[in-house]
Amino acid sequence: xxxxxxxxxxxxxxxxxxxxxxxxxxxxxxxxxxxxxxxxxxxxxxxxxxxxxxxxxxxxxxxxxxxxxxxxxxxxxxxxxxxxxxxxxxxxxxxxxxxxxxxxxxxxx
Numbered sequence: 001x002x003x004x005x006x007x008x009x010x011x012x013x014x015x016x017x018x019x020x021x022x023x024x025x026x027x028x029x030x031x032x033x034x035x036x037x038x039x040x041x042x043x044x045x046x047x048x049x050x051x052x053x054x055x056x057x058x059x060x061x062x063x064x065x066x067x068x069x070x071x072x073x074x075x076x077x078x079x080x081x082x083x084x085x086x087x088x089x090x091x092x093x094x095x096x097x098x099x100x101x102x103x104x105x106x107x108x109x
Contacts, residue, residue: 005031005102013093015047018101021081024108029087030078031102036065042095044071051084065097074102083108 004027008018021027029048036042046060059079065071081087081103091097 002105003102004105005100007100008089008098010044010089010091010095010097010099012091012095012097015088015090017049017086017088018099019087019103021083021085021103021105023083025083025105026108027081027085027103027105028078029081029101029103031072031074031100032059032087033070033072033074033100034060034063034065034089035070035098036067037096037098038094039067041066042097043092044095044097045090046099047086047088047090048079048081049086049088050082051086052082056088078104 043062048057
């Protein structure tokens, strides 16, 4: 097992792929941290793209963060990502947000 953290400054109103599970691995997605640096309330979406079914699932849908507020989900649960799966984030237009995601990466047996 190898732990990986990935940080991104999101480009407003642009869906950003923040992580893709490499070939030959699966990952446990156990932390998603999003912070709003904007001067007013802004929304964010977080997605899991399941490559095996070619389906994008919203993990967060138009979640509103007030200025300097953050959102963190961690610890009690995780999402299992297979090779090629992706985590994507998109913040509202005219926003300034950052995200940190942490994964436990395992080589497939």
